[in-house]
Amino acid sequence: DQQVKQNSPSLSVQEGRISILNCDYTNSMFDYFLWYKKYPAEGPTFLISISSIKDKNEDGRFTVFLNKSAKHLSLHIVPSQPGDSAVYFCAASSNTGNQFYFGTGTSLTVIP
Amino acid sequence: NAGVTQTPKFRILKIGQSMTLQCTQDMNHNYMYWYRQDPGMGLKLIYYSVGAGITDKGEVPNGYNVSRSTTEDFPLRLELAAPSQTSVYFCASRGGEKLFFGSGTQLSVL
Numbered sequence: 001d002q003q004v005k006q007n008s009p010s011l012s013v014q015e016g017r018i019s020i021l022n023c024d025y026t027n028s029m030f031d032y033f034l035w036y037k038k039y040p041a042e043g044p045t046f047l048i049s050i051s052s053i054k055d056k057n058e059d060g061r062f063t064v065f066l067n068k069s070a071k072h073l074s075l076h077i078v079p080s081q082p083g084d085s086a087v088y089f090c091a092a093s094s095n096t097g098n099q100f101y102f103g104t105g106t107s108l109t110v111i112p
Numbered sequence: 113n114a115g116v117t118q119t120p121k122f123r124i125l126k127i128g129q130s131m132t133l134q135c136t137q138d139m140n141h142n143y144m145y146w147y148r149q150d151p152g153m154g155l156k157l158i159y160y161s162v163g164a165g166i167t168d169k170g171e172v173p174n175g176y177n178v179s180r181s182t183t184e185d186f187p188l189r190l191e192l193a194a195p196s197q198t199s200v201y202f203c204a205s206r207g208g209e210k211l212f213f214g215s216g217t218q219l220s221v222l
Contacts, residue, residue, distance in 0.1 A: 002154075009152065032209050043116070043202055043213030044155075089154065093209070098143065098162055099170065100211055104154035 003027045004092050006103035014111050019077040021106050023090030026071065030092040030101075035064060035075050038087045038105070047088070048075070080110045114138050118203050118214035125193040125221045133188040133217050135203030143206035144186040145170075146178065148199040149216075155202065161186055193221045 005024045013019045023033075031052040036044035050057040050064045050073065057064050063076045077084055090103040119134045137144065142163045147155040147170075157170030161180040175197055177189040190197060198221045204211040 004154075006154075034210065036211075036213075041215070043204075043215045044211075045213070046210045049209065091155075091211075098160060098168070099157055100145070101157075102147075102155035104152060 004090055004101045004103040006090055006106050008106050010107045012109045013080050015082055016079045019080045019108055021075040021088050023073045023103055024071060025092050029094040031095055032093045033073050034091045036089040044089055082110045082112050085110050116203055116205055116212050116214035118217050122218050129193050130191050133201055135186045136184050137205040139207055141205035141207050145204045146188045147202045150199050195221050197221050
């Protein structure tokens with residue numbers, strides 16, 4: 001029962017263009033969402049997060065948008081750089097629980 | 113500033129062998145987690161702990177055991193290794209609303 005879904009296993013974009021990574025969730029109790037970035041042979045590292053009281057959070061080139069009614073969030077990377085090539089995981093949690101639920105990941109390739 | 117440290121980085125086990133994956137953190141976090149990552153399957157929670165002496169099952173606990181005798185350490189035990197346990201294992205600790213991950217242990221059971 002996958003509560004957090006990333007339906008695109010892979011994405012390729014040209015350097016300098018926008019990358020949009022999508023994530024859907026099913027549990028309406030989730031109220032905190034995170035994006036993690038993972039390089040090969042390394043552990044995931046925190047990228048950006050958003051609380052359910054917001055619909056947008058921005059950090060430099062990275063912006064996360066949350067649409068609670070659609071149970072959908074997206075990560076925008078502008079402009080994309082070759083160093084952004086990695087696997088991106090979406091994760092969700094609720095303030096009533098102790099667990100984080102992860103999506104299956106999207107492998108982003110930024111082409112120079 | 114080590115963060116979360118996992119050992120070993122790689123291990124090959126024979127079916128039926130046992131081993132312990134070590135995890136230690138130096139951030140004084142109460143919450144710690146063990147995940148496994150299989151290709152195309154994302155991160156699945158095995159066990160977690162909310163503090164020393166307290167552990168609970170996650171989504172995929174079968175075949176594993178944990179203990180939490182100190183705040184710093186959260187080892188994961190495989191008692192009878194099976195091919196289905198071939199995976200990459202990540203330990204994490206929670207600071208606020210973020211998880212901090214170790215670099216992982218790649219385990220193969222043959």
